[in-house]
Amino acid sequence: MTAEKPPPRIIRIVLVDDHRMFRSGVKAELDETTEVVGEAPDVEAAVAVVRETRPDVVLLDVHLPGGMGNGGSDVVTGCAGLTTEAGEPVRFLALSVSDAAEDVIAVIRSGARGYVTKTISPADLITAIHRVADGDAVFSPRLAGFVLDAFGATAGEVAEVDEELDRLSAREREVMRLIARGYQYKEVAKELFISIKTVETHVSSVLRKLQLSSRHELTSWAMARRLL
Incomplete structure (x- = not known):
């Protein structure tokens, strides 16, 4: 008798972007292995909802109103040290239209685990979310060099x-x-x-x-x- 496979892990996500239509679009493209447990349009709301829900992954834009003017980086630093109910660290994946080196470096220095651009396909985004939830670092290919250069390679x-x-x-x-x-x-x-x-x-x-x-x-x- 063949043992049944365990059900897939459901990744709990908080989605942070100041454009409601974009958040709706991302939610529509996610699959049954993810669950959006909160949303926020700015830094203060994002920190509050992340602290309340303690998701596996926070998917956030790097350009957000509020905070100290550092956008997504303020969200990451404002949630430093948070863990999920399972005791894993809450992890952050930047999802932005920007591919500027300064944006990539700033949010990674603040503690994000990855950075992908909004040109990413839905399938690749879902894969990136799961990899970040598992502790991997994920970057759109052409952005990796910025990180390597910035961190001393x-x-x-x-x-x-x-x-x-x-x-x-x-x-x-x-x-x-x-x-x-x-x-x-x-x-x-x-x-x-x-x-x-x-x-x-x-x-x-x-x-x-x-x-x-x-x-x-x-x-x-x-x-x-x-x-x-």
Whole structure:
């Protein structure tokens, strides 16, 4: 007799954005693995509802009225130390139209676990929410380089001490570094003077050797090791 699979985890979300229509649109695109337990249009209301509901993930814009004028960063700092009923930290994922480096860096420095832009697909957003709820760091690919630069990673230097990294050839490391920084395949090909097909082959090899399944996971892997 086959054991029944446990029901999927329901991620409790607070949605923070000053545009009601946008909040409604996001709610309409979420699936049955998520539950919006609160909404807020500004910093003060957001802090209040997050403190009251203690969600798994706060999905917030970086540009919000109120607070000290720092938008989403004020929400994150205003809720520092909060935990869910299960004892996990309340985690924050920025969802913004802005892809400016200063916005990304500010909200991550305040304590957010990730930053994605509003061009993200509904499926990718749901995946990002679940990953942040599990403690992963998630970024839209081209934004990862901002974070790496801001937090002290040195461009072009790759640590040699990681056993996983030692599995990669020198060329695979170069490709990995550029892909993790958000380069598209054609941009990697131009940078390294190789064909797009060769880039695809190297990326497949890197993901296989590191036992990763996507470029998003590769970005998180590289960030955790400060490889750029």
